[in-house]
Amino acid sequence: DQQVKQNSPSLSVQEGRISILNCDYTNSMFDYFLWYKKYPAEGPTFLISISSIKDKNEDGRFTVFLNKSAKHLSLHIVPSQPGDSAVYFCAASERAQGAQKLVFGQGTRLTINP
Amino acid sequence: EAGVAQSPRYKIIEKRQSVAFWCNPISGHATLYWxxxxxxxxxxLLIQFQNNGVxxxxxxxxxxxSAERLKGVDSTLKIQPAKLEDSxxxxxASSLVRVRLAGERDTQYFGPGTRLTVL
Incomplete structure (x- = not known):
């Protein structure tokens, strides 16, 4: 039972354009969502997060949008840079006391072409 | 600030053998995840510790x-015996548990990982 789904295994975008990565979830108890970025031979690195009390969170070139009614979130990267080439994981968690259990999607490999 | 350390980085074993992985979390982080x-x-997620409790x-x-967290700091994860599907x-990962504003959560910081190949 895949509770968090990233249906696009890969995405290729030209440098300077917008990259849009999508994520869907099925568990209505999820109330906190994160995006992690992973380079080869490294662990995932936290990128940006959003609480279910918001519908948008922005940090520099990265913006995450949350559509609770559709159980859908997306990550926008503008403008895309070659260093953004990596695997991006969407993750979700339920309300918890302090610590949290993350459920990850399968990942989307983003390639930025010069 | 030093990150999460893991060793070894790579391990190749045959099925039915045993293997152990080690993790040292970021200093002061109460919660550790494998x-x-x-x-x-x-x-x-396989297991989550808070201090030395599961x-x-x-x-x-x-x-x-099996996994243990020694004195609430380092942790080891063991597989015995290994199967092909354990590759x-x-x-x-570790995180700092603290009181946060509504809607916020602690960030989990990941180590580089151990790549296990079971032959």
């Missing part, structure tokens, strides 16, 4: 996997 990431999939081990295959990257 994840299994199979090729082409996202990380899956918070969640519902997805740990307890017939062959994966084993990631350790």
């Amino acid at each position: 994840y299994q990431q199979i090729l082409g999939q996202g990380p899956k 918070v969640d081990d519902s997805q740990l295959p307890k017939d062959r996997f 994966a990257v084993y990631l350790c």
